Amino acid sequence: MYKVEFSENNTAVIIVDKTELDINKTLDCGQAFRWNKVADNWWIGVAFNSLVSLKQCSYKQYENAILTNVTKDNLPKLIEYLDLATDYTSEISKLNLDNYATKAYNYSRGIHILRQNLFETIVTFLMSSCNTMRNIRNIVNKLSERYGEKLEVCIDNQTFTSYTFPTLKQLSDATVAEFQELSMGFRAEYLYQFIQQLKANSSALDKLKDCSYNTAITSLKSLNGIGDKVANCICLFGLHHVEAFPIDTHIKHIIENEYNGYLDIKSFGNIAGIIQQYMFYYETFGSNTRY
DNA sequence: ACCCAGGCCTGGA
């Protein structure tokens, strides 16, 4: 549950418990790659084509709040982006989680699955195969700097700059060689082909938003560079099909070591993707020495 | 010098 107040300068303050929405975990867990941590518990990034500031701290009588630079007109977009209408605590309590999933949840609690732009999500996860989160971040930031539009915002007398994620139109004339200059490597070809397909079929993304999870997976996998894992990431992060369960190297590792090689995701109901994200975060950021 | 990273595609058994 959450509520919203407005500060003296008419920006929205979201009152929400950190166990329900933790911005550090949510913005750093590997679902979005264009948020920058500018201080402790303070992030700046681009969402719904605006430069957004989110700072989680105490506020007045509240122990936990999220201070934003978002005014009333854009507030619904922010609420939607952060998926605040969903009460994750309540959804999880309906499940009967096994021991490992419980440990992962306890560690990762506060992650929300963002409702990100579909085009941006597809491009981002086309860059993800056989890559590190750091390199993905590098690539999509360079792509935005090169083809997006500059945004500036001033907060607390500090000026922050970023760039919108490029639109299809802004990428429509780019060449494979140009993409390769941004360290995409073999993924440049994937992106180029995706752009060409969209140019030929401009309603493809809208159709994708309307269809079921299974249909979306099939449709996405018909694109060069999208296999099972990337298709599931796009379904989860770009289409908000929270039943999608992407299996990457880390999740494979968990299945081998924690589930003796076989994991039945049925016990995660229709929100397996949320549990997956808890596990991914616990595995990659939890206190093991491999990272 | 090797190994790995939020994999995918192709070719061959």
Next chain:
DNA sequence: TCCAGGCATGGG
């Protein structure tokens, strides 16, 4: 159906 090798790039 499953497996090996190749694919660019950057970091440990």
